[in-house]
Amino acid sequence: MSLIDVQGVSKRFGGLTAVADVNLCVESGEIHCLIGPNGAGKSTLFKLIVGIYPPTSGSIRFGDADITRERPYARVQRGMSIKMQAPSVFKELPVRQNIHVALQQHRAARNLADEQDRLLALLDLKDDADKPAGALAHGQQQWLEIGMALALQPRLLLLDEPTAGMSPEETYRTGELIKSLNGEGMTIIVVEHDMTFVRQIAQRVTVLHLGKVFARGPLDEIIRDPRVAEIYLGKTHHA
Amino acid sequence: MLSLVNGSQTIGNSRGFWLAFLAVLALALIYPIFADSYDVGNFSYFLIWIFMALGLSLIWGYGGMLSFGQTFFFGIAGYSYGVLAIIMGGGSMTILALVLSVLIAALAAAVLGYFMIWGRIGGVFFGIVTLAATLSLAFFLGQTAGPEWHIGGARLNGFNGMKGMDPLTVGDIYIEGTLLYYVMIALILIVYLGLRMLVNSSIGNVIVAMREDPQRAEMLGYDVRKYQLLTFAVGSGLAGLSGALYTSWGQFITPSSIGLPAAAMPIVWVAFSGRSDLTATLIGSFLLLFGFQTITIYSQQAALVLMGGLLLATVMVMPQGFIFGIAQLVSSRWKRRPRPKKKRDPDRDAHSQMRRS
Numbered sequence: 196m197s198l199i200d201v202q203g204v205s206k207r208f209g210g211l212t213a214v215a216d217v218n219l220c221v222e223s224g225e226i227h228c229l230i231g232p233n234g235a236g237k238s239t240l241f242k243l244i245v246g247i248y249p250p251t252s253g254s255i256r257f258g259d260a261d262i263t264r265e266r267p268y269a270r271v272q273r274g275m276s277i278k279m280q281a282p283s284v285f286k287e288l289p290v291r292q293n294i295h296v297a298l299q300q301h302r303a304a305r306n307l308a309d310e311q312d313r314l315l316a317l318l319d320l321k322d323d324a325d326k327p328a329g330a331l332a333h334g335q336q337q338w339l340e341i342g343m344a345l346a347l348q349p350r351l352l353l354l355d356e357p358t359a360g361m362s363p364e365e366t367y368r369t370g371e372l373i374k375s376l377n378g379e380g381m382t383i384i385v386v387e388h389d390m391t392f393v394r395q396i397a398q399r400v401t402v403l404h405l406g407k408v409f410a411r412g413p414l415d416e417i418i419r420d421p422r423v424a425e426i427y428l429g430k431t432h433h434a
Numbered sequence: 435m436l437s438l439v440n441g442s443q444t445i446g447n448s449r450g451f452w453l454a455f456l457a458v459l460a461l462a463l464i465y466p467i468f469a470d471s472y473d474v475g476n477f478s479y480f481l482i483w484i485f486m487a488l489g490l491s492l493i494w495g496y497g498g499m500l501s502f503g504q505t506f507f508f509g510i511a512g513y514s515y516g517v518l519a520i521i522m523g524g525g526s527m528t529i530l531a532l533v534l535s536v537l538i539a540a541l542a543a544a545v546l547g548y549f550m551i552w553g554r555i556g557g558v559f560f561g562i563v564t565l566a567a568t569l570s571l572a573f574f575l576g577q578t579a580g581p582e583w584h585i586g587g588a589r590l591n592g593f594n595g596m597k598g599m600d601p602l603t604v605g606d607i608y609i610e611g612t613l614l615y616y617v618m619i620a621l622i623l624i625v626y627l628g629l630r631m632l633v634n635s636s637i638g639n640v641i642v643a644m645r646e647d648p649q650r651a652e653m654l655g656y657d658v659r660k661y662q663l664l665t666f667a668v669g670s671g672l673a674g675l676s677g678a679l680y681t682s683w684g685q686f687i688t689p690s691s692i693g694l695p696a697a698a699m700p701i702v703w704v705a706f707s708g709r710s711d712l713t714a715t716l717i718g719s720f721l722l723l724f725g726f727q728t729i730t731i732y733s734q735q736a737a738l739v740l741m742g743g744l745l746l747a748t749v750m751v752m753p754q755g756f757i758f759g760i761a762q763l764v765s766s767r768w769k770r771r772p773r774p775k776k777k778r779d780p781d782r783d784a785h786s787q788m789r790r791s
Contacts, residue, residue, distance in 0.1 A: 245653070271655035283653070285646035292442055296643045299636045300655045347655060 197256075198223040198351055198382045199244065204253030206239055213239040215406040216253070221351075221384055226377050228393045228414075229386045231403035232426055237386040238280050240403065241355050244384075245277045246270045257351070276349035280356050280386070282336035284343070286329030290320050293328050293339055297346035310346070317372075318342040333360035341369070345376070352376065355386045370395035390418075402426075439627055441634025443496065443642055445761050446713045462619055466612045474615050480723040481618040482679045483703075487719035488629055488712060489672030490700045495709030496633055497665035498645030499556070503546075503564025504673040504700045506571050509692035511539035511674030512681040513575070516596040519682075521586035524600035532602060532678045539674025540667045547666040551659050556648075565697065572693040595688030602682045614683065621679075622716075625672065629712050632668070641665050673700075695738065702745045708758020718757040 201219040205212065214236040221227045229237045242248045244255060246267035254263045262270050285293050294311050315321045318338045323331060328339055337360060344352060354373070358366040366389065373396050377383055387393050393400065393414065400417045402410040404426050410417055417423055440447035446455070466474045486504050493501050518531035550563055579592025590596055602609035602617070609617055632638055644651040644658040651658050681687045690696065707718020722744070729737040752759040 247649070266652075266657070267649075268652045268655050268657045271653060277653055279650075279653075283647060283650045285643050285650065287646055288642065289442065292639065296639045296651070297654050299639060343650075343654065 196223050197221060198258060200256040201244065202254045204243055204250045204255060206243055206248055207251045213406055214243065217408055219401060221382060223382055224380055226373065226383045226396050226398045228397040228400045229384065229403060230393060230400060235403040236406040237403050238355055241277065241353055241386060245275060245353060271347065274350035276344040276347045277353040278340045278344045278355060278357055282333065282340055284328040284336055284339050287327055289325050290328050290331065290339060291324040294342055294346055297343040301348055314342050314346060334362065334365050337361060350382060352381055352383045354383065357385065358389055358392055366392055439630040439634065443633040443638050444630050444713060445711050466615055471611055474612050476727065478615045478618050479683060480720060480727065481622060482676055482683060483723055484622055484716060484719055485625055486673040486676040486700050487703045487715050488625060489669035490704045491709050491712055491715040492629060493665055493669035494704060496641050496645060497662060499662060499666060500561045501564045502561040502697055502701065503568040504670065505692045505697040506564065506568040507539040507543055507670040507673040508677035509571055510542050511535040512677035512687040512691065513596060514538045515678035515681045516599045516687055517585045517588040519599035520588040525603050526605060528600050528603050528682065532682065535678040536671050536674045539677065540671035543670030544663060544667045547663045551662045568692060568697045569694065572689045575689040593689060595686050597686040599681065599685055601685055626712060626716060633712065702741045706744050706748045706756055708755025711758050714755055714758040714761060718755065
């Protein structure tokens with residue numbers, strides 16, 4: 196059963212069409228990667244799914260509900276959660292409070308402190324818990340934002356370039372975390388450029404190019420597709 | 435009990451702070467015994483404005499919305515108290531007039547706030563719209579000198595202002611002089627502790643989060659518009675409380691208490707004090723009001739120039755506010771006192787070093 200079903204969605208900004216007639220269906224319990232060169236429309240598609248932008252046309256269903264015109268907070272309350280491309284944390288608030296604000300949305304007060312400590316330990320941010328979030332290194336801010344997204348216990352987790360600014364070791368750990376969350380039944384969509392990371396986690400891949408779906412399928416097939424190499428690397432393809 | 439009013443959104447959560455707080459409260463309570471009634475009356479006058487300052491701290495410092503229109507709500511409640519006290523016949527009904535006028539101010543804020551917040555007016559435009567509303571009300575009331583401008587028996591009287599309403603009264607007792615002073619102290623205590631509870635609650639966490647990044651707050655499942663509206667209505671209701679108490683205190687109100695110079699004052703008090711903390715706002719506003727009134731006795735122009743200078747100094751030297759900045763400085767000095775060295779775990783240090791590198 197599909198958890199998110201994007202049908203014929205387009206988004207125009209004045210004369211620029213950022214996303215054009217995109218269909219995307221992600222099954223429940225899947226890790227789905229969105230890849231494509233810069234400007235392909237991946238982040239815009241994420242923002243359409245989570246409701247930051249209203250689509251110019253098309254529809255989006257989440258489970259059984261049509262959420263096309265719903266505001267972002269309502270989509271989050273249905274079980275959607277996003278980590279944005281640029282770290283989006285409450286920079287002047289302590290790390291602990293960033294997690295707290297996210298947790299209090301879904302947790303009873305008596306469980307809050309324990310869950311907060313568990314998440315801080317998972318994110319390896321326990322020693323920095325009282326620092327302002329803005330004082331963290333870029334990679335740590337990424338982790339914090341992932342933690343805030345996880346605190347909502349989402350059914351669908353959207354991660355936009357989750358490993359940007361991370362070391363190879365941190366990137367690997369992020370991949371393992373994503374796989375472990377998926378093992379617990381969470382559906383995850385990831386926008387990523389790092390193909391090593393994509394290989395580590397992806398089950399199915401959709402390639403976007405110039406705002407349109409260029410290819411989709413299992414990762415192995417996508418990697419072997421010479422057209423994908425062409426749009427990524429600018430190689431001339433001779434059929 | 436203390437856990438309700440303490441939290442990360444307020445400075446002053448230690449036992450020492452609360453002991454100092456009780457000492458100041460005790461001094462405030464015994465002050466009328468040693469002071470003459472004129473000074474007590476003056477003190478009551480300074481205290482009237484504290485509610486408006488605390489409300490602006492909530493809206494601007496905690497909620498991130500710079501409202502230039504707190505005297506709009508001050509004026510609405512002030513005139514409402516005057517009209518209601520007159521048409522309801524004065525006496526004990528003035529207590530009901532006070533409550534209703536505060537509710538009217540909060541309702542006006544809810545209506546204005548609804549159109550601004552749902553209309554996505556934010557940032558500097560929030561200040562512009564609230565200032566425009568303030569100036570419109572001041573100019574409107576200024577042209578109500580004719581006899582046709584009345585509500586029941588209450589004439590608005592244009593620039594000369596409304597008068598003739600009873601002060602707050604319970605039975606045959608007028609609440610003025612020393613009694614008014616104690617009522618003010620009690621109200622400030624209730625409002626200050628109530629606001630501390632609010633900002634340190636789960637609602638307060640969201641209010642501060644939406645100040646930092648409204649989009650991120652919405653992405654955590656909060657309808658930030660409702661929290662913004664709540665913050666604006668509560669803060670403006672407090673401006674209304676100041677307005678109603680002002681009218682009751684002086685038994686008059688004029689459009690000049692709403693216009694541009696009056697509207698700028700709460701911004702100066704709160705910016706100078708430290709907008710993002712209630713205690714800093716309480717202390718700083720009181721000091722400024724006291725200083726302003728003292729200097730006004732000699733020269734009103736000098737007092738206004740001093741206020742402008744203080745705002746400039748705040749923006750350029752200590753943008754987070756002088757009282758708040760000094761409190762933070764003292765707090766960081768206190769924490770930096772030498773303490774017995776802990777045994778260090780070399781493995782943990784190495785791990786921590788690696789993670790930062």
